[in-house]
Amino acid sequence: MTARADAKEPLRLRLVRSARxxxxxxxxxxxxxxxxxxxxxxxxxEQVWISLxxxxxxxxxxxxxxxxxxxxxxxxxxxxxxxLLNTMVYTVGTTVIALVIGVxxxxxxxxxxxxxxxxxxxxxTPWAIPSVAAALIWLWMFSQSRGVINRGLExxxxxxxxWLTSEPWAMVAVIAVTAWQAVPFVMLVTLAAxxxxxxxxxxxxxxxxxxxxxxxxxxxxxxxLPTVRxxxxxxxxxxxxxxxxxxxxxxxxxxxxxNTLVIAIQRQAFEYQQLGMGATYAIIGITIxxxxxxxYLLLERREEKKNTR
Amino acid sequence: MGSAREFPYRLSAAALLTGSLALLTACxxxxxxxxxxxxxxxxxxxxxxxxxxxxxxxxAVSGFDHASEHSVERVEYxxxxxxxxxxxxxxxxxxxxxxxxxxxxxxxxxDADFLEPLxxxxxxxxxxxxxxxGVKDGTRYGVAWQRAxxxxxxxxxxxxxAGVEVPTTPEELxxxxxxxxxxxxxxxxxxxxxxxxxxxxxxxxxxxxxxxxGSWADEDGNITVDTPENxxxxxxxxxxxDAGIFSDEDLHTNRAAFAQGQVGMVDEIGGGALVASxxxxxxxxxxxxxxxxxxxxxxxxQLYVVVNANSPHVEEAKEFVSWLVTEEGQEMLREASGxxxxxxxxxxxxxxxxxxxxxxxxxxxxxxxxxxxxPGHELQTTEIMTLIMDHVQEVLVNDIPAEEALAAAxxxxxxxxxxxx
Numbered sequence: 091m092t093a094r095a096d097a098k099e100p101l102r103l104r105l106v107r108s109a110r111x112x113x114x115x116x117x118x119x120x121x122x123x124x125x126x127x128x129x130x131x132x133x134x135x136e137q138v139w140i141s142l143x144x145x146x147x148x149x150x151x152x153x154x155x156x157x158x159x160x161x162x163x164x165x166x167x168x169x170x171x172x173x174l175l176n177t178m179v180y181t182v183g184t185t186v187i188a189l190v191i192g193v194x195x196x197x198x199x200x201x202x203x204x205x206x207x208x209x210x211x212x213x214x215t216p217w218a219i220p221s222v223a224a225a226l227i228w229l230w231m232f233s234q235s236r237g238v239i240n241r242g243l244e245x246x247x248x249x250x251x252x253w254l255t256s257e258p259w260a261m262v263a264v265i266a267v268t269a270w271q272a273v274p275f276v277m278l279v280t281l282a283a284x285x286x287x288x289x290x291x292x293x294x295x296x297x298x299x300x301x302x303x304x305x306x307x308x309x310x311x312x313x314x315l316p317t318v319r320x321x322x323x324x325x326x327x328x329x330x331x332x333x334x335x336x337x338x339x340x341x342x343x344x345x346x347x348x349n350t351l352v353i354a355i356q357r358q359a360f361e362y363q364q365l366g367m368g369a370t371y372a373i374i375g376i377t378i379x380x381x382x383x384x385x386y387l388l389l390e391r392r393e394e395k396k397n398t399r
Numbered sequence: 400m401g402s403a404r405e406f407p408y409r410l411s412a413a414a415l416l417t418g419s420l421a422l423l424t425a426c427x428x429x430x431x432x433x434x435x436x437x438x439x440x441x442x443x444x445x446x447x448x449x450x451x452x453x454x455x456x457x458x459a460v461s462g463f464d465h466a467s468e469h470s471v472e473r474v475e476y477x478x479x480x481x482x483x484x485x486x487x488x489x490x491x492x493x494x495x496x497x498x499x500x501x502x503x504x505x506x507x508x509x510d511a512d513f514l515e516p517l518x519x520x521x522x523x524x525x526x527x528x529x530x531x532x533g534v535k536d537g538t539r540y541g542v543a544w545q546r547a548x549x550x551x552x553x554x555x556x557x558x559x560x561a562g563v564e565v566p567t568t569p570e571e572l573x574x575x576x577x578x579x580x581x582x583x584x585x586x587x588x589x590x591x592x593x594x595x596x597x598x599x600x601x602x603x604x605x606x607x608x609x610x611x612x613g614s615w616a617d618e619d620g621n622i623t624v625d626t627p628e629n630x631x632x633x634x635x636x637x638x639x640x641d642a643g644i645f646s647d648e649d650l651h652t653n654r655a656a657f658a659q660g661q662v663g664m665v666d667e668i669g670g671g672a673l674v675a676s677x678x679x680x681x682x683x684x685x686x687x688x689x690x691x692x693x694x695x696x697x698x699x700x701q702l703y704v705v706v707n708a709n710s711p712h713v714e715e716a717k718e719f720v721s722w723l724v725t726e727e728g729q730e731m732l733r734e735a736s737g738x739x740x741x742x743x744x745x746x747x748x749x750x751x752x753x754x755x756x757x758x759x760x761x762x763x764x765x766x767x768x769x770x771x772x773x774p775g776h777e778l779q780t781t782e783i784m785t786l787i788m789d790h791v792q793e794v795l796v797n798d799i800p801a802e803e804a805l806a807a808a809x810x811x812x813x814x815x816x817x818x819x820x
Contacts, residue, residue, distance in 0.1 A: 147486050148511030234647040255594035255647065257796065344594045345792040360483045362782040363507060 134376070141369035150365050160370040169346075169354070170374075177350040177378075180265060180336075181329040187269035188325055192276025193318060197306070199277070200284045210281075217274035225338035228267045229254070232339070257347045260340045264348050268335050272328065276321050283317035284310065316393070323386040330379050351375045437468035438712045440719055443485065443495030445478040451677040452670060455735035462731045463722050469715050479598075489513045489707065496710040497719055499544050502532055502701040502770060506777040514540040515706040520717040524724040525743045532770060533703055541703030542720055545739040547668035548699040548765035549606055551692065552675075552757065556685040557583060557663045566692045569607075569635045572664070576644040579663035589653040589662035592645035593636065593788070593795060599650060601784040602698060602771045604791060606666055608632030609769055610693025615783065615812075620775020622816060624787060624809040625802070633791055633801040635693075640795045666691070668700065669761040673737035676755050688760030699768040704742075740765040776816060786811045 141160055145153025164170050199210050216224065231237050232253040240250030253263045287310050295305045333352040336342065342349035342357070349357075351371060359368025442460060447453050457473055464470050474495045476484055482504045488494040489508065500508065508514050517539045526542070533541035553565060558575070561582040566572040576587025593600040608614075613628035623629070639645060646653050646662075654671050656662045658678035665671070676683040691697045704723060706716040722728045729745040738747055738758035747758045773780045790808040793799040 146511075147483075148490055148507055148513070150490060236648070252594075252647075255592060255796075341597055343597050343792065345796050346789060357785070360486075361785070362779075363486070364782075 137369050137372060137376075140366055141373050143366045145365040145369075147359060147363035147365050153366055156366070160367050164367065164370050164374070170371075172346055173349055173351055173354045173371075176261070176346070176348060177330065177375075179261060180268070180332075180348070180350050181326055183261075183265040184268040184272060184329045184332075185322060185325040187265065188272035188276050189318065189322060191269070192273045192321070193280050193314075195273065195277040196280035196284055200281055213277060214274040216271045217278075219271070221271065221334040222338060224271055225267060225335045228263075229339055232263055254340050255344050257344065260344055260348050264336050264339055267339065268329065268332060271335070272325060276325070279317060279321055280314060283314040287313045316390070319386065319389065323382060326382050327379055330375060330382075351378075437470060438715050439470050439472050440497060440712055440716055441472050441474050441495035442497045442499070442719075443474040443476060443481075444499035445476045445481040446499065447473045447475045448477065449670070449674070451674045452735065452737070456732075459731040459735040460719075460723070462728065463719050466722050466727065467718060469718070471719070489709065492709045494707045494709065496707055496712050496716040498705050498707060499702055500541075500705060502703065502772055503777070503780050505533070505541050505703045505705065506535075506772065506780075508705065509535045509540050510778055513708055515708045515710070515713050515717065516540060517542060517706060517717060517720055520706075520720040521724055524721075526724065527740070527742065527744050529701070529740050529765075530742055532701060532772070541705045542724060543740075543742040544702040544704045545670075545736055545741060546699050546701050546765050547670060547739050548761060548768040549603075549666050549668055549691070549697050550761060550764045551664060551689045552657070552667040552672055553664040553687055553689065554657070554660060554662070554681065554685050555687045556682070557585060557660065561663070565687075565689045566664075567690075568692050569638060572692045573639065573642040573644055576663065577642070583663075585660075586646055586653075586656060586662045587664065588639075588644040589646050589648075589657055589665040591650055591653060592640065592647055594792065595645075595647050596649055597788060597792070600791075601781060601788055602700065603666070604632070604636065604784075604788065605698040605769070605771055606691055607635045607693065607697075610691055610695050610697050611635070612695050615773045615787070616775055618774060622776075622783075622809060622812050624812055625805040630801045630805055633794055633805060636791065637794050637801060660685075669736070669738040669758075669765075672755070672757045672761065676737070676757075683755050683757075686755065686757045688757040688764070690764065696764070696767045696769070698771050699765060701770060738762050779816065782815060783812050786815060 140150065140153065142155055142157060143153030144156050144160075145151070195213055199206060199213065219227075231239050234240060234250055234252050234255070237250075237253070239253065243250055251259055253259050292305055292309050295309045296302075300308065331352055332350075333356065336348055336350060336353055337356070340348045342353040352375070355368050355371045355375065358364050358371055440463075444456075446456050449456070461471060482501070485494055485498060485500065485504070486507070489511070494513075505514075517533075521539065521542055529543035529546045530539075530541075533539055533543065551565070557579060558565065561575075561579050563575040563578050564571070566575045572588065579585055579587035590603075591599065593604070596603075608629045609632075611628045611632040613626060613632050614623060615629075616622050648656070653662060653665060654667070654674055655678075657665050657667070657671070658675035659680040672686055672688065675681065675686055704720055706713060706720060710716050723732070724742050726743075726745075729741055729743050732741055733745045733747060734751075737751075737755070738761040740762060747755075747762070752758050771780065771784075773783055776783060787805075787808045790799075790804040790811070794801050794804045
């Protein structure tokens with residue numbers, strides 16, 4: 091429509107059209123905002139509020155405001171430092187193992203060899219098994235007296251290990267199972283990144299005489315690094331909120347050696363019915379997850395700036 | 400594609416359809432009670448899922464269908480989740496009409512005003528002492544469903560074959576368990592290790608601490624964790640653990656193994672004996688029960704029948720409780736419960752006692768075991784026992800002396816109780 095035609099249009103219609111055009115982005119964003127508000131922001135606000143009360147599970151809305159008392163109790167007690175240390179060991183352990191093995195597996199299955207698809211399907215299987223079912227299978231395998239792992243060790247002339255009831259083996263076991271389940275996800279996402287590496291660049295590097303390792307180090311790795319960084323932050327967040335595998339295998343024991351933040355939250359809120367203290371632990375966990383996410387975003391921004399220079 | 404003009408008509412049609420459905424639904428719901436017929440009561444229990452005996456228990460309570468104009472419908476909860484699930488359901492004003500819950504859950508439900516008083520429902524019933532804990536501040540909120548005392552269950556066939564006596568001390572228990580394993584290749588003692596089933600051991604430690612005269616608080620509610628009796632009990636657990644006689648399988652696996660004749664002895668409740676008896680893997684005549692190998696008796700689990708105060712059928716639910724404590728209700732429950740002490744002193748039948756020699760033993764043991772609730776701190780029992788068991792695990796895993804560990808536990812519990820009050 092021309093400017094002259096616009097001028098002839100009644101003022102009311104022009105205002106409606108203008109409002110509609112201005113409202114379109116608002117209306118498009120309203121859905122996600124409402125969803126985020128209802129499903130995330132409001133529960134988070136509620137969570138913060140509950141952490142400032144002495145609410146019990148039997149009557150969550152009847153808690154009385156106690157200020158920062160729950161935080162003071164949690165931070166001054168001996169339980170939280172142990173829980174945070176366990177969480178850190180578990181998170182770092184599962185993330186590093188999953189990333190190293192997952193990326194290596196992706197590099198291997200990205201090569202051309204007979205039976206490649208079958209290998210990929212087999213490697214992806216742990217990811218498809220529900221966590222609780224996987225943990226139950228491993229529970230039997232780790233059994234000290236009847237488990238297949240100890241039977242194997244005994245066949246090799248070694249003593250069996252109390253995998254789930256001794257330190258530090260219990261933590262080793264839960265890290266191993268969690269990483270075992272996470273490896274396929276890392277592998278598949280990395281594989282997708284590897285497929286997007288420009289073949290002509292890799293070939294040019296080889297023609298120029300670069301060894302295979304050099305091609306990987308100088309051409310392929312920089313290309314997949316952003317994906318690996320993203321996978322790292324996803325794995326960290328996943329490990330921070332992982333509950334099912336630990337709950338099935340060790341329930342946080344022995345002697346609290348696998349008692350991570352989520353297990354502690356569940357104990358406080360549902361076993362002790364101290365909803366206020368459970369919410370306090372949860373807020374501490376969310377804060378840690380946010381710190382990691384912000385660190386990742388800052389790192390990404392710095393990399394972007396470096397790349398655009 | 401429809402025009403914008405069609406939209407209001409479509410909206411009206413949808414509203415009309417929704418309204419009609421809502422009306423039909425309301426008519427359907429109301430009709431059940433409006434015509435004077437009985438209601439359907441929902442009964443929430445984890446035991447409905449129990450292997451072998453769950454169906455029997457359900458059949459017993461289904462007798463209410465015939466004895467009244469109402470009917471019953473079961474609501475099943477996995478045993479590990481029932482406390483949390485019911486708590487959240489009742490907190491939201493929902494939940495089954497009638498529930499069957501453990502004593503520690505009962506305490507928290509009374510505290511939260513979730514339960515309906517039951518005085519009028521049990522008026523005239525011959526309730527025995529298993530019902531004493533169902534009264535809080537002079538008001539009855541619960542009636543005993545079953546009391547489950549722990550005793551030493553053993554397979555007499557295996558013990559005879561191995562040539563061992565029924566143990567009467569912890570030392571003899573270790574010796575007998577070792578001989579059973581060495582001679583017959585079976586698990587001598589099939590009790591899950593404290594490190595395998597730490598949830599169960601929040602109560603199970605009491606076999607050994609109560610068994611040596613210990614308690615966690617005195618009658619006035621003063622915490623008594625680090626007493627010589629409790630220290631002795633924990634030292635015995637350490638001896639058993641170091642001897643390697645505990646099983647690293649969970650309760651249900653051990654129960655099944657006992658029923659298949661693969662375990663010599665186990666700390667069990669009457670329900671476990673009944674499961675073994677019904678399983679068919681061993682001769683019920685080989686199942687026997689003895690006192691725990693400790694100087695004093697141990698503990699029992701206690702289940703109560705309670706009525707949801709938020710139920711739309713409170714009066715009908717109370718009718719169910721009234722029927723349950725009648726002679727008819729108790730006899731039906733007795734048949735399905737094996738030998739667990741019930742709300743009234745209803746004996747096991749001669750036929751059942753003859754077929755199951757362990758039955759009378761559990762009735763006798765149940766008369767002198769103790770509750771696991773800590774006097775004066777009933778609501779905090781789980782939290783207190785978790786703190787204590789954390790320190791007991793230090794004794795088992797890290798060889799911390801029991802005296803030192805329980806002194807530390809005493810400090811932790813004092814802090815908790817102090818902050819909780």
